[in-house]
Amino acid sequence: MSKEKNTSLKLNLSDILVTIVIALVFGLVFRLLGPVYDLVKPFGLHLDALLYGIWFIAAPFAALLIRKPGVAFLAETAAALAEMLFAGSGGVINLYYGLLQGAFSEAVFAAWRYKKFSIGVASLSAFAALIASIILDAGYAYLPLLAGWNLVLYLVFRVIGSVLFSGLFPYVLVKGLEKTGVTQSLRPVTKEDYDVLK
Amino acid sequence: MTNTNTLFFKINPSLKFILISSLFLVYLFVQNLNTMIWASMFFLILYYFVSGLSGKWSFWFVLITLIVSIFSASAMILFGKGSHIIYHQSLILITQESLARGILLGLRTFTFSLIGMIFATTTLPVPFFYSLMQQLRVPVRYAYGCLAAFRMIPIMAEEFMHICQAMRVRGMTRQKGIRVFWERMTRYTITMLAQSIRRAQRTAIAMEAKRFSMTEKRTYFYEIGWSRNDIFFVVILLLTVTSGFLFSAYFPLTPFTNVLDH
Incomplete structure (x- = not known):
C-alpha cells in the first residue's frame, strides 16, 4: 500500500506531517529572528531587507525536500500561522504575507510541473515570494513614496537576501539532508529509481 | 501562569481568528493619520484589559513594540517624498508629508502587533x-x-x-x-x-x-461550540473599531486626513 501511495503525487499523511513539522521549525526560527530583524531596522538604510529573504525559506525548502504539489504553499502558510501563534512581531500581518508568498513560490514549482528541483528553480521560487512580498508592501508600506535611491537600495537588498537565504541556502540544506538518507522515503518514485532496478 | 478564565479565552477560536485577521483588511486601507492614532489608542486599551500576559511583561512588550514600530517606518520618515521640508542634510530629507506617513505606518504596525498579541496570548493551540x-x-x-x-x-x-x-x-x-x-x-x-x-x-x-482519517465520519474529543461570549466579543471589537473612526472624525489630532494626498 505504501508503495502505491508514494508513486502518486497526492499528499499523504506522512507528507503533510513532515511539511508541518518543518514549517513549525521555521516558524520558531522566524519568531526568534524577528527581534534581530527589528534591531537592524532603525537606520532607514534597509539592512533589514537583506535579512528579509529568510522569511521565504519554508516554501522552497519543503518543495525541494518532498517534491510534490501543494507542499510549498502548505509549508509557507503553516510557518506564518505558527509565527502568529508564537506571537511574532507584526502579528496578523504575517499570515497574509505567508499565504501570498507561499502561493507565488508554489506557482514557480508548478510552472516546471514539479519535475525540476534545481538550484535555479529554488532561487526563482524565492524570487517569486519576493515579488509577493513587494506587492503587499507596496500597499502596506507605501513603497512608491520612498525616495528613488532608497527604493532601489531596498529592492536590491531584498533580491540578494531572498536568493541567498531562500534559494541557495535551502538547496545546500536539502543536499545535506540527502546524505543522511531521510529524503529517500519522502519523495515520489522517479523514473531513475525504476531504472536502477533494471 | 495566566488566568484562562477570562472572556477572551472563552470565545470560539475560529470566530476570533477570522475577525482578528479581517482587521488587517480594515486598517490596510486607512489613510487618515487621526484614525490610526485613535485606533491604536483604543486597541491599546483593549489590550490592557484582555491580554493574557501579566502586567510587567505586558508593559515591556508594549513599550518595545511601540519603539520598534516607529523605527520600522524610519526609511519613510528619513527618505520619503514630500514638499514641506522640515529638515534636510545630504540624503536625509524629512518632510511633513513623509513624517505623517511614517507615523501612520509605525502606528499601523504597532496596532497589528497588539492585535496579534491579543490573539496569541488568549488562544490555546488545542481548542484552536x-x-x-x-x-x-x-x-x-x-x-x-x-x-x-x-x-x-x-x-x-x-x-x-x-x-x-x-x-x-x-x-x-x-x-x-x-x-x-x-x-x-x-x-x-x-x-x-x-x-x-x-x-x-x-x-x-x-x-x-490506527486508521486515522481513513473513515469519512468522525467524532471529536473536544466539542467547540458557540456561547454568549462570542456576542460580547463581536460587540467589543465593533466598539473598538468604530470608536476609532468616530473619534478621528470628531476629535482630529492632526491635520493629516489623507497621508497620500498633500
Whole structure:
C-alpha cells in the first residue's frame, strides 16, 4: 500500500506531517529572528531587507525536500500561522504575507510541473515570494513614496537576501539532508529509481 | 501562569481568528493619520484589559513594540517624498508629508502587533485547531498534523540540548574560526531537521496504523461550540473599531486626513 501511495503525487499523511513539522521549525526560527530583524531596522538604510529573504525559506525548502504539489504553499502558510501563534512581531500581518508568498513560490514549482528541483528553480521560487512580498508592501508600506535611491537600495537588498537565504541556502540544506538518507522515503518514485532496478 | 478564565479565552477560536485577521483588511486601507492614532489608542486599551500576559511583561512588550514600530517606518520618515521640508542634510530629507506617513505606518504596525498579541496570548493551540476542524471545516489531517507538530516542540528542545552536550563532551565548543562555526551550524540544522523528519514520518505511520482519517465520519474529543461570549466579543471589537473612526472624525489630532494626498 505504501508503495502505491508514494508513486502518486497526492499528499499523504506522512507528507503533510513532515511539511508541518518543518514549517513549525521555521516558524520558531522566524519568531526568534524577528527581534534581530527589528534591531537592524532603525537606520532607514534597509539592512533589514537583506535579512528579509529568510522569511521565504519554508516554501522552497519543503518543495525541494518532498517534491510534490501543494507542499510549498502548505509549508509557507503553516510557518506564518505558527509565527502568529508564537506571537511574532507584526502579528496578523504575517499570515497574509505567508499565504501570498507561499502561493507565488508554489506557482514557480508548478510552472516546471514539479519535475525540476534545481538550484535555479529554488532561487526563482524565492524570487517569486519576493515579488509577493513587494506587492503587499507596496500597499502596506507605501513603497512608491520612498525616495528613488532608497527604493532601489531596498529592492536590491531584498533580491540578494531572498536568493541567498531562500534559494541557495535551502538547496545546500536539502543536499545535506540527502546524505543522511531521510529524503529517500519522502519523495515520489522517479523514473531513475525504476531504472536502477533494471 | 495566566488566568484562562477570562472572556477572551472563552470565545470560539475560529470566530476570533477570522475577525482578528479581517482587521488587517480594515486598517490596510486607512489613510487618515487621526484614525490610526485613535485606533491604536483604543486597541491599546483593549489590550490592557484582555491580554493574557501579566502586567510587567505586558508593559515591556508594549513599550518595545511601540519603539520598534516607529523605527520600522524610519526609511519613510528619513527618505520619503514630500514638499514641506522640515529638515534636510545630504540624503536625509524629512518632510511633513513623509513624517505623517511614517507615523501612520509605525502606528499601523504597532496596532497589528497588539492585535496579534491579543490573539496569541488568549488562544490555546488545542481548542484552536479543534475549532478549525469543526467550524471552518479544515481537513482533519492538516489540523491534527499541526497538533502533532506542536507536541514535538519539547522533544526538539531536548534534542537540541543533547547536541549541545555532545559537542561539549567532544571539545567542539573550544574550537574557533569561521569554518568550525559553519560546521557546527550545519551539524545543528541537519541533525535537528533529519530527526524531526524521521519522527514526523514515524508518527504518521503510527497514526495511519490506527486508521486515522481513513473513515469519512468522525467524532471529536473536544466539542467547540458557540456561547454568549462570542456576542460580547463581536460587540467589543465593533466598539473598538468604530470608536476609532468616530473619534478621528470628531476629535482630529492632526491635520493629516489623507497621508497620500498633500
